[in-house]
Amino acid sequence: MTTNINTQPNKPGVAGKDIWVYGDLRTSALFNNSLNVLAGAQKLAALTGGKTVFVITCRETPHNPEAIEEQIAIDQALKHGVDKILTLKPSTGGYLLPEQEAQVLAGVVQEKNPCVCLFPLHVIPREICSRAAAICHTGMIADCMDFKYDAGEIIAICPSHGGEVMAQLGFSNPTITGFITVQPNAFIRKEIKNAGGETETLTVTSLSPCDQITFVSCQKESRADKNLETARKIVVGGAGLGNIEGFTTLRKLSAALGAETGATRPPVMWHWIDEERLIGQTGKTVSPELLISLGTSGAVQYTAGITGAKTVVAVNKDPNAPIFQFADMGIVGDVNLFLPVFTEKIKQISLRSLADARDTEGASAQGGDFGSRLIRIRRAHGLTREVLAQSVGRTPEFIKELENNQTTASVGLLITLAEVFDIDAGTFLNDEEQSKLAGERAQAYTRRTANYHYQSLTPGAENEHLRVFMITIESRQMHKPVDYRHEGEEFVYVMEGQLGLTLDGKLYTLMPGEYMKYNSQTPHQLKSLSDEKTRCLVTLYTP
Numbered sequence: 131m132t133t134n135i136n137t138q139p140n141k142p143g144v145a146g147k148d149i150w151v152y153g154d155l156r157t158s159a160l161f162n163n164s165l166n167v168l169a170g171a172q173k174l175a176a177l178t179g180g181k182t183v184f185v186i187t188c189r190e191t192p193h194n195p196e197a198i199e200e201q202i203a204i205d206q207a208l209k210h211g212v213d214k215i216l217t218l219k220p221s222t223g224g225y226l227l228p229e230q231e232a233q234v235l236a237g238v239v240q241e242k243n244p245c246v247c248l249f250p251l252h253v254i255p256r257e258i259c260s261r262a263a264a265i266c267h268t269g270m271i272a273d274c275m276d277f278k279y280d281a282g283e284i285i286a287i288c289p290s291h292g293g294e295v296m297a298q299l300g301f302s303n304p305t306i307t308g309f310i311t312v313q314p315n316a317f318i319r320k321e322i323k324n325a326g327g328e329t330e331t332l333t334v335t336s337l338s339p340c341d342q343i344t345f346v347s348c349q350k351e352s353r354a355d356k357n358l359e360t361a362r363k364i365v366v367g368g369a370g371l372g373n374i375e376g377f378t379t380l381r382k383l384s385a386a387l388g389a390e391t392g393a394t395r396p397p398v399m400w401h402w403i404d405e406e407r408l409i410g411q412t413g414k415t416v417s418p419e420l421l422i423s424l425g426t427s428g429a430v431q432y433t434a435g436i437t438g439a440k441t442v443v444a445v446n447k448d449p450n451a452p453i454f455q456f457a458d459m460g461i462v463g464d465v466n467l468f469l470p471v472f473t474e475k476i477k478q479i480s481l482r483s484l485a486d487a488r489d490t491e492g493a494s495a496q497g498g499d500f501g502s503r504l505i506r507i508r509r510a511h512g513l514t515r516e517v518l519a520q521s522v523g524r525t526p527e528f529i530k531e532l533e534n535n536q537t538t539a540s541v542g543l544l545i546t547l548a549e550v551f552d553i554d555a556g557t558f559l560n561d562e563e564q565s566k567l568a569g570e571r572a573q574a575y576t577r578r579t580a581n582y583h584y585q586s587l588t589p590g591a592e593n594e595h596l597r598v599f600m601i602t603i604e605s606r607q608m609h610k611p612v613d614y615r616h617e618g619e620e621f622v623y624v625m626e627g628q629l630g631l632t633l634d635g636k637l638y639t640l641m642p643g644e645y646m647k648y649n650s651q652t653p654h655q656l657k658s659l660s661d662e663k664t665r666c667l668v669t670l671y672t673p
């Protein structure tokens with residue numbers, strides 16, 4: 131499809147004219163997008179015989195420590211082979227609103243009359259681009275992915291009709307500067323050896339004050355647990371999730387996995403999730419170890435943003451969906467059936483790994499200690515320390531101690547945590563035992579836990595009310611107190627050693643053959659009082 135965006139006849143005349151690129155200095159990632167666009171400008175310049183000009187507007191960026199310094203931006207652009215840097219300095223100084231920046235830029239464009247002005251496709255540059263085009267009474271082409279030069283005319287190649295069609299758009303009056311937004315990853319920046327361009331600084335005096343919008347303050351949105359670009363695990367939801375409820379289920383999977391949530395364009399368009407979560411050509415480019423793509427078709431505009439992902443797992447009900455060409459692992463199925471089952475499994479595994487970290491010595495050296503994992507899971511569930519403390523009936527100070535590995539979580543607390551994190555605690559206990567307390571691995575587990583282990587005598591009863599465990603507690607020298615408190619009733623029978631059972635603060639000493647039944651809600655602790663290990667049979671009844 132080829133279209134001219136106004137009705138004037140073609141006029142040759144762009145050859146040899148400058149091609150401008152807008153430099154976005156707000157963050158290094160956005161600046162890199164500008165350098166990518168510079169690569170596009172260089173391709174175009176090679177076709178038209180023009181020169182590339184990188185335009186920087188000096189504006190104050192209060193409260194933005196991530197902003198690129200002007201000199202660094204200049205050095206970088208020169209390293210990337212730009213022919214000229216044009217620095218615009220408004221005489222008034224201060225922070226520039228997009229409409230003021232557009233005014234500054236449009237004034238200089240009208241004076242210098244470059245062939246085209248290219249802008250990286252992002253919220254602010256897009257606004258500046260469209261405002262500047264309006265001031266210059268000229269056309270603007272959006273979302274360009276490539277360029278052609280045909281019969282003296284620049285043709286911008288842009289996706290249209292949801293990406294089904296690649297439209298070829300041109301400016302029919304080449305004597306006026308055209309404005310184009312370029313997709314940030316359509317071209318890739320490249321440093322050029324021995325590059326050297328010229329620099330020019332212009333002071334702009336014509337800036338009129340903005341009377342419609344007032345700058346109040348500029349504050350960076352908190353990015354705690356919100357960084358898609360550096361995330362190691364990402365779960366992406368697409369239109370196939372069906373509705374916002376489907377997307378909420380997907381968020382639960384992200385929480386259980388400790389992953390970030392991303393989205394294709396439809397969920398963003400339908401406001402199921404923020405725009406900053408968009409992945410793809412017009413969104414973020416990500417490179418996680420694992421990316422799970424649910425209900426996404428695999429449109430090129432989306433997959434362009436996930437080429438850096440190490441392993442891609444896709445779920446789609448259509449076996450012919452293009453995402454399966456891209457994925458390392460594909461599951462043909464309904465996401466609405468897949469998600470709850472998969473999420474439940476992941477939750478179980480994640481609590482088990484939490485329990486494992488509690489007992490594994492040296493885990494903290496690998497960043498896998500109990501405290502760190504608890505912090506990660508708590509944050510993934512969006513809980514503050516205070517809320518978690520309240521949910522498990524402890525103080526925030528106690529949770530802090532757990533998170534700092536200053537105290538050890540009891541099995542009882544793990545069970546309570548399982549409830550808070552919506553994980554089946556019974557399954558957790560039995561899976562641990564079944565998979566780890568058998569054969570050689572059982573011994574390894576016993577060694578790792580060092581002072582305490584349990585073995586299920588009722589395997590497979592994870593969903594039953596009655597479960598029986600053989601508990602072994604090492605001698606008092608090795609022993610950390612184990613504090614239980616959970617729903618139900620409990621019966622303990624001492625087989626070997628000497629058990630100190632503290633019930634509601636009162637200590638009972640039980641010798642082999644002695645037993646006791648109590649309400650599991652009563653705060654209770656089991657402790658080995660003998661010099662040898664203490665073994666006891668514990669029967670748990672949970673309603």
Ligand SMILES: Cc1cc2nc3c(=O)[nH]c(=O)nc-3n(C[C@H](O)[C@H](O)[C@H](O)COP(=O)(O)OP(=O)(O)OC[C@H]3O[C@@H](n4cnc5c(N)ncnc54)[C@H](O)[C@@H]3O)c2cc1C
Binds near residue numbers: 412424426432435
């Ligand atoms: C200029 C331009 C830029 C763009 N930039 C981006 C971008 O950056 N990022 C982006 O994502 N898109 C972008 N797009 C849009 C892109 O072309 C696609 O339209 C979009 O990626 C499609 O999203 P989707 O896969 O979620 O939806 P769809 O294409 O509608 O696919 C939904 C998929 O879900 C499957 N499905 C349906 N129900 C179920 C179910 N119950 N269980 C399992 N599977 C199911 C269907 O089989 C289908 O394959 C851009 C488009 C243009 C024109």
